[in-house]
Structures are given as C-alpha cells and as structure tokens.
Amino acid sequence: MSVAGDRRAGSGVPVSARALRAAGVAALALAFGCAERTPTVAGEAPSAATETPTPAAPLPPQAPIAAGPSLRPRRPLPAPVAMPGGGTLIDLRGAGRHVRALERQPDGTVKQVCVEAPEMLAPAGGSR
Amino acid sequence: MSGRRVTRLALAAALVVLAWPSHAAAKSTFVVNNVDPAGTGFNDPTPATPIGGNPGTTVGAQRLAAFREAANIWAAALDSRVPIVIDARFGPLACTAGRIQLGEAGATGLVANRPGLPQNIYIPMPLADRLAEVDLVPGEADIEATFSGNLRQCSSIAQDWYYGFDGKPRANDIDLISVVLHELGHGLGFSSGVDDDTGALLGTGLIDSFSAHIFDNGTGKAWTAMSNAERAASVRNVRHLVWNGENVTRVAPLVLEKGAPRLRVTPMPAGFRGALGEANFGPLLSAGAVTGAIRLGTPVDGCAVAPNYNGAIVLFQSGVCPSAQKADLAEAGGAAAILITDPEGLSPPSSVVVPPDQEAMFPVQVPVLGISTADANLLIAAGSSASLTLDAEAARSVGLDEQGRMYLYASDPIVPGSTVSHWDPIARPNLMLEPTSGYDVSHDIRLEVALLRDIGWTPFCGNGRLDPDEACDSGANNSDTTPGACRSTCVAARCGDAVMDPGEACDNGASNSDTMPGACRSTCVKARCGDGVADPGEACDNGASNSDTASGACRSTCVAARCGDQVMDPGETCDDGPNNSDTMPGACRALCVKAACGDGVIDPGEICDDGPQNAAGAACTPQCQRPAPDKGCGCAVSSGASDAGALAGLLAALLLAGVRRRRHRAVSRSAPQARCATVVFSGSRYPALRAGSASCSTGS
Numbered sequence: 140m141s142v143a144g145d146r147r148a149g150s151g152v153p154v155s156a157r158a159l160r161a162a163g164v165a166a167l168a169l170a171f172g173c174a175e176r177t178p179t180v181a182g183e184a185p186s187a188a189t190e191t192p193t194p195a196a197p198l199p200p201q202a203p204i205a206a207g208p209s210l211r212p213r214r215p216l217p218a219p220v221a222m223p224g225g226g227t228l229i230d231l232r233g234a235g236r237h238v239r240a241l242e243r244q245p246d247g248t249v250k251q252v253c254v255e256a257p258e259m260l261a262p263a264g265g266s267r
Numbered sequence: 268m269s270g271r272r273v274t275r276l277a278l279a280a281a282l283v284v285l286a287w288p289s290h291a292a293a294k295s296t297f298v299v300n301n302v303d304p305a306g307t308g309f310n311d312p313t314p315a316t317p318i319g320g321n322p323g324t325t326v327g328a329q330r331l332a333a334f335r336e337a338a339n340i341w342a343a344a345l346d347s348r349v350p351i352v353i354d355a356r357f358g359p360l361a362c363t364a365g366r367i368q369l370g371e372a373g374a375t376g377l378v379a380n381r382p383g384l385p386q387n388i389y390i391p392m393p394l395a396d397r398l399a400e401v402d403l404v405p406g407e408a409d410i411e412a413t414f415s416g417n418l419r420q421c422s423s424i425a426q427d428w429y430y431g432f433d434g435k436p437r438a439n440d441i442d443l444i445s446v447v448l449h450e451l452g453h454g455l456g457f458s459s460g461v462d463d464d465t466g467a468l469l470g471t472g473l474i475d476s477f478s479a480h481i482f483d484n485g486t487g488k489a490w491t492a493m494s495n496a497e498r499a500a501s502v503r504n505v506r507h508l509v510w511n512g513e514n515v516t517r518v519a520p521l522v523l524e525k526g527a528p529r530l531r532v533t534p535m536p537a538g539f540r541g542a543l544g545e546a547n548f549g550p551l552l553s554a555g556a557v558t559g560a561i562r563l564g565t566p567v568d569g570c571a572v573a574p575n576y577n578g579a580i581v582l583f584q585s586g587v588c589p590s591a592q593k594a595d596l597a598e599a600g601g602a603a604a605i606l607i608t609d610p611e612g613l614s615p616p617s618s619v620v621v622p623p624d625q626e627a628m629f630p631v632q633v634p635v636l637g638i639s640t641a642d643a644n645l646l647i648a649a650g651s652s653a654s655l656t657l658d659a660e661a662a663r664s665v666g667l668d669e670q671g672r673m674y675l676y677a678s679d680p681i682v683p684g685s686t687v688s689h690w691d692p693i694a695r696p697n698l699m700l701e702p703t704s705g706y707d708v709s710h711d712i713r714l715e716v717a718l719l720r721d722i723g724w725t726p727f728c729g730n731g732r733l734d735p736d737e738a739c740d741s742g743a744n745n746s747d748t749t750p751g752a753c754r755s756t757c758v759a760a761r762c763g764d765a766v767m768d769p770g771e772a773c774d775n776g777a778s779n780s781d782t783m784p785g786a787c788r789s790t791c792v793k794a795r796c797g798d799g800v801a802d803p804g805e806a807c808d809n810g811a812s813n814s815d816t817a818s819g820a821c822r823s824t825c826v827a828a829r830c831g832d833q834v835m836d837p838g839e840t841c842d843d844g845p846n847n848s849d850t851m852p853g854a855c856r857a858l859c860v861k862a863a864c865g866d867g868v869i870d871p872g873e874i875c876d877d878g879p880q881n882a883a884g885a886a887c888t889p890q891c892q893r894p895a896p897d898k899g900c901g902c903a904v905s906s907g908a909s910d911a912g913a914l915a916g917l918l919a920a921l922l923l924a925g926v927r928r929r930r931h932r933a934v935s936r937s938a939p940q941a942r943c944a945t946v947v948f949s950g951s952r953y954p955a956l957r958a959g960s961a962s963c964s965t966g967s
Binding site: 216218219222224225226227228229230231232233236238239240241242243244245246247248250251252253254255 | 364365366367371377381382389407458469589620621622684
C-alpha cells in the first residue's frame with residue numbers, strides 16, 4: 140500500500156509556494172547566522188528539478204560538524220586508592236564528568252548533545 | 268503545526284506539571300554549595316526580573332534558585348539519610364563556532380568493597396553514602412557541577428539560559444533546569460564506567476553499579492558475563508543494548524508511547540540494521556503501512572524542487588536545508604515517505620528535528636524518518652529490486668525491545684560521552700537522559716528515577732524497617748489494595764486511600780465527598796439521611812436542622828414538610844396529623860385548613876353547611892345559618908327533645924306551619940301579622956335537630 144499519493148493530493152501546496160518558502164528559510168538561516176553549509180558533492184547538480192535519479196549512486200560521506208566520534212583517546216581514570224575504614228576509592232574530582240553541549244547542525248538547527256571532551260573543560264572567555 | 272507536534276508539546280507541558288513535585292515532602296536533602304567567587308556566576312548582581320516562577324531579582328539569584336529547583340526535583344524522588352552535597356558553579360566554559368558547552372557534572376568518586384556495601388562493584392559517591400547511611404568522605408562534595416556563565420557571549424544568536432521553573436523558555440533560550448536535571452542524573456549514577464573503546468572495567472577489573480544492569484539481547488549476555496572484547500563489541504551492537512532492571516521495566520510502559528517504527532526490506536540486504544530515528548514533524552507511522560521502492564532524492568540533499576517520485580520512499584542526505592523543507596518538496600513530488608541520513612553517519616540515526624517555526628512553515632503530511640548512512644547505502648545498492656515497508660508495531664512501546672526492556676544507547680561508531688550512558692534516542696516521548704535533545708522541554712525524570720532505584724537508590728519505604736518519617740513499613744506486605752495494610756508509601760491505611768479498611772463503611776478515595784449526593788463521605792461512612800446532603804431517595808436533608816417539630820423544616824426522615832405531618836408549616840392554618848378530617852365538625856381539614864363555613868361540615872357555631880350550595884336564598888346561607896324568617900312561615904330548631912319526639916314534633920310543626928302558611932298567604936294580603944310556634948328538641952340523633960329547637964312561624 141502506498142499512502143503518499145493520497146496525502147500529497149491532500150496537501151495541495153503548489154511548487155511555487157514551496158519555492159517561496161524555501162527562499163524564506165534560506166533568508167531566516169542567514170539571519171540567524173546559520174549560513175554554514177555542508178559541502179555539496181562534486182558533480183552534484185543541486186537544483187535540477189527534472190534530473191533523473193541515480194539509484195545506484197552511494198551517498199557521499201558526510202563530515203560531522205563536531206569532532207569525529209571515538210577519535211579522541213579516552214582520558215584514563217585515576218587509580219583506586221584505599222579508603223580509611225576500608226574499601227577503595229577512585230577519585231573523580233575534576234575528571235570523569237559528563238558534558239552537555241549545544242551543537243549547531245548542518246541544516247542550521249541546534250540540539251543538545253552529550254560529549255566527552257576533556258579539552259572543553261578548560262575555561263575560555265569571561266564569565267558573568 | 269502537526270497534530271503530532273501539538274501532542275508532543277501538550278505532553279511536554281503536562282510532564283512539566285506532572286513531574287516529581289518539587290515541593291513535595293523531600294525524601295532526601297540536596298545541599299547546593301555555591302562555590303562561585305563574589306560578583307560572578309551564582310553571585311552575579313545584574314538585576315533580573317522574576318520569571319516563570321523563579322523569584323530571583325538578580326541573575327545570580329535566579330541561577331541559584333533554578334539550580335536548587337532541579338536539585339529539589341531529584342531530592343523529592345530519591346531517599347537518602349545522608350545529605351547529597353553538590354559543589355556548583357557557573358563558570359566560564361568552552362565554546363566554538365559550532366559547539367557551546369552548556370554544563371557538566373559528575374560524581375566525585377567511585378567506591379568499591381567498602382565494608383557493609385555491596386562487594387566487587389564500583390558505586391558512585393552519592394549512592395555509596397546513601398547505602399552506607401553515613402558520609403564516607405566527610406567534607407567533600409558528592410557531585411561537582413559547572414554550568415556555562417558565558418552562554419550569551421558564546422552564542423551567535425543571542426541564546427541565553429532560561430531560569431524559569433515552568434519549562435517554557437523563550438525561543439532559542441535553554442531551559443537551565445532541564446540541563447541541570449540531566450547532568451545531576453549522571454552524577455547520581457546514570458553513567459557507565461566501562462571503557463567504550465576497550466570494554467575494560469574499572470580499577471582492578473570491577474564493574475560499576477550502572478554497567479552491572481546492561482544486557483545485550485543480541486548475544487544474550489549480560490555485561491557482567493562478558494570479556495572486555497565482548498563488551499567493546501556490545502557497545503556498538505545497535506538496538507541490542509538494554510537495561511536489565513525491574514523498576515525501569517515496570518515504569519517504562521507507563522511513560523512511553525506505543526507504535527515503534529519499523530523498516531522491513533525484502534530481500535533483506537546483508538548487514539542491514541534497519542534502525543530508524545523518528546522526526547518531530549509529519550505523521551507517525553502508526554497511521555498505516557507505507558510500501559514502495561527506494562529512490563535516491565534528486566538532488567540528493569532534497570533542497571530543490573523535486574521530480575515525480577511516483578509513490579516511492581525517497582532517500583535524502585541530511586544538511587544544506589531544513590529537513591522539513593526536503594520532506595515538503597519530496598511530498599510535492601509524490602514521495603510516499605522520506606528517509607534522511609544521519610548527519611554524523613551514526614547508527615542508530617539521531618531523531619530528525621526541526622524547530623517549531625520550520626515545522627509550521629512546512630506542514631508535511633508524509634512520514635519522515637532518520638536512517639544511518641550505512642543502511643542508506645545498502646538500500647541504494649539493493650535498488651529497485653528491494654521492496655520497503657515502513658510501519659509501526661502498534662503494541663510495542665517506542666524505546667523498548669521485544670521483551671519490554673529499555674534500549675540503552677549502543678552506537679556505531681561510538682560517540683564518546685554519549686554511548687552507553689544514555690537511553691537510546693528512539694524513545695518517545697523524549698527522555699531526560701537521552702544523549703541529544705531538540706526543542707521540547709520536560710522535567711520528567713520518572714524513568715531515570717526507576718533506573719537509579721535499580722542500581723541501589725531503593726526507597727527506604729518497603730525495606731521492612733521503620734525509618735524516620737514513616738508511619739509503618741511492612742516490607743513486601745505493604746499494599747495499596749489490602750484493607751488495613753501499610754501502604755506502599757509507608758503511611759497507615761486511612762479513610763481516603765480508596766481501600767475500605769476495617770471500621771469504614773466505604774472509601775472511594777478522592778471521590779469521597781461531603782457534598783456529592785450519594786457519595787461516600789469524607790469520614791468513610793455511607794451517605795445517609797441527616798448528613799446534610801440530599802441523597803438519592805431523599806427529598807431534602809438539612810443535617811442537624813432536620814426537625815419533626817419545626818415549621819417547614821426538612822423532617823428527620825429526609826422528607827419535606829407536608830400537610831399531615833402534625834406540624835403547622837408555612838401555608839397551613841392547622842395540622843393535626845392523623846386527626847385531620849374532612850368530615851369531623853371543627854376538625855383541621857385534610858388540606859390543613861381550619862374547619863370553616865362552606866366546607867360541607869356543620870361545625871360548632873354553624874346551623875347548617877351545604878358546602879358550595881350555601882348561598883343567599885338557599886337552605887343554608889353563606890354564613891351557615893338558616894335563612895332569616897320571612898313574612899311567611901319558617902322553622903328554627905332548638906335542642907331539648909328526644910330524637911323520636913323531636914322528629915315527631917318537627918313534623919308536626921312543619922305540617923302546622925304549612926297549613927298556617929297557606930292560610931297566612933290568604934290572610935296576609937290583608938293582615939300581614941305572623942306568629943310562630945316553637946317545638947323544642949333535645950337529645951336528637953339527627954344532628955340537624957340536635958341541641959336546638961324548631962320554631963315555625965304560624966302566621967298568627
């Protein structure tokens with residue numbers, strides 16, 4: 140079963156209106172400083188409305204906007220030490236923290252992400 | 268705005284309200300140490316206007332109040348006799364063009380093999396304190412937390428923190444409470460100590476309290492039973508890492524929505540994972556299955572007017588333009604559904620998220636889902652020979668495996684800082700401890716609390732020991748349904764707990780009411796006459812004012828005052844109850860009016876009473892008297908004769924009067940002189956004749 144045709148008929152939005160909205164979004168993205176674009180793939184024709192699709196072409200690799208995952212060496216945790224009264228303690232003060240960051244996405248949206256970024260623990264800039 | 272978006276926002280708003288009540292009786296104490304220097308961070312003196320329930324009047328005060336609000340939400344949900352101490356600061360944190368560090372937190376230590384605590388397992392410091400019921404490292408905080416004091420300076424779009432308590436940040440701003448809740452969750456124990464890359468355990472090879480609950484449903488092995496290499500592989504076993512804990516498994520179906528998305532491919536390409544990410548716009552798959560062939564978008568980024576896709580499922584690369592725009596254009600080109608690759612090539616793919624304004628601008632009506640680049644390439648390679656079916660498993664909660672266990676975030680490649688120590692991002696609704704979040708805001712930590720209970724943050728209530736603030740604790744026998752039992756919250760059975768306990772006639776819990784007709788009363792007695800509420804079958808009920816003697820009062824049997832109840836009520840001139848009579852002379856009548864001339868009964872003082880026939884000129888006057896003697900002959904009756912004698916006398920008098928009247932008529936024309944003869948009756952059995960005399964005019 141395919142439901143797309145029925146739903147498209149229901150949407151009734153002309154292509155010209157869609158193009159106008161697209162222009163609006165582009166302007167909005169610029170206004171909000173989101174003009175960065177992921178590089179288009181060589182040989183790609185971005186606006187060929189009548190272009191014949193090429194189903195066998197693999198998707199080009201995409202460069203993540205953040206540092207590549209799992210590329211950083213994991214910072215080793217401190218060694219366990221004996222506790223007064225028994226047991227062992229791994230002292231995590233100043234280490235082993237979870238970091239929440241705000242990340243801009245290729246399409247201009249932003250999202251919160253959890254990262255492990257020891258280098259980001261270093262202060263940068265002033266604070267008020 | 269799509270119905271889905273509305274639902275999500277409504278749900279998020281509801282969750283903000285329904286989340287753990289921040290001002291409920293706290294189960295633990297979270298001490299927030301402000302370690303910022305004067306004039307900065309929590310001590311920033313910049314004036315601020317109270318917002319969203321945050322009463323602070325400086326930026327620093329609002330920061331501290333919001334932080335404490337988040338801490339209180341956790342405190343209301345977790346039990347600890349030992350205060351949980353957080354060293355908190357609002358310091359400068361790093362930011363780059365593409366990433367701004369919002370905050371970070373973590374436990375200050377991991378404890379193992381402490382006497383009295385579970386052995387051979389690392390336990391985060393706050394939990395170790397709670398289990399030991401003593402501060403194991405006095406003078407040191409249990410959690411350290413730092414949040415960005417320079418968010419506004421870092422942001423290119425003037426984003427700032429939102430310090431309100433209501434979870435309703437202004438556009439672009441970041442809800443501080445949400446981020447603090449998330450980070451404190453990690454500090455409390457929502458964190459794996461296993462090395463993502465190597466699978467190595469902590470220290471000398473001990474697992475931690477979080478990782479001890481991780482299970483791989485692909486290999487059928489718990490992490491506790493795996494080698495390092497097996498764990499390292501399991502970290503990447505997408506949609507196979509699940510949480511093995513009874514509290515989470517019990518609570519998850521109550522939190523998660525049903526209708527898990529599914530992509531099936533025939534024939535299935537080797538290595539195809541089929542892990543999907545949902546979009547926060549467009550319809551959900553539960554609306555019905557979508558079947559079609561795969562088509563690569565033209566252009567592949569989907570950011571230009573599209574050709575005719577003829578009902579195909581169209582695949583796009585992420586980025587360049589908003590995802591909603593791609594979907595909108597593809598829908599216009601005839602796409603049945605849209606798949607968009609993850610921007611970082613991750614499997615499972617991230618959720619496809621657009622901000623509310625873009626969602627409103629592109630009202631997409633076809634399903635949109637995220638897919639990993641690897642799976643996308645396998646579909647492209649399969650080409651038109653593959654048939655795709657997108658549908659939803661209606662009975663399956665979104666975020667649970669087939670056995671009802673919550674997915675944890677296994678990813679390929681590993682995302683340091685995200686992988687393992689979060690829920691899988693497929694969960695719907697979005698959860699507090701997901702690795703990413705978009706534009707919705709929630710303060711709901713129900714599933715995270717369940718997880719923390721699984722690792723040892725068990726409530727004191729239920730341990731069978733009477734702890735402070737508990738009225739009772741029968742351990743496993745605590746029950747919210749057994750009459751008279753200690754309740755699951757360790758309060759004694761009571762009227763109002765919806766269980767009919769001994770001594771109670773009824774108990775409908777919150778439906779008990781002292782004003783609703785027929786309801787079980789707040790004292791757990793049944794509705795009854797005299798409780799002041801007119802219940803079914805009662806005409807009235809004025810409670811203590813019910814009276815069987817007061818005029819017009821509701822009677823003690825909850826019937827209205829009425830004629831015949833022996834009380835002269837408003838509108839009545841008498842009421843002798845059962846003695847009311849419409850035939851007894853002088854009696855109060857059945858309609859509670861006094862005996863009167865005209866009621867058809869000759870009452871004392873009346874000579875006659877013919878009821879409605881009383882009339883001037885009739886046998887009985889309106890005054891219940893005989894007509895006054897006219898010029899002819901008339902009769903009056905006086906008492907004194909026996910019945911027989913009286914009757915005989917009366918007849919004689921009448922005869923005599925008739926004779927004389929006739930004679931009189933003849934005579935009177937010339938001699939209108941009249942005289943009357945009198946016959947006296949006494950003891951007559953004829954009431955009309957009793958106690959009277961008959962006097963007839965004789966005309967002479």
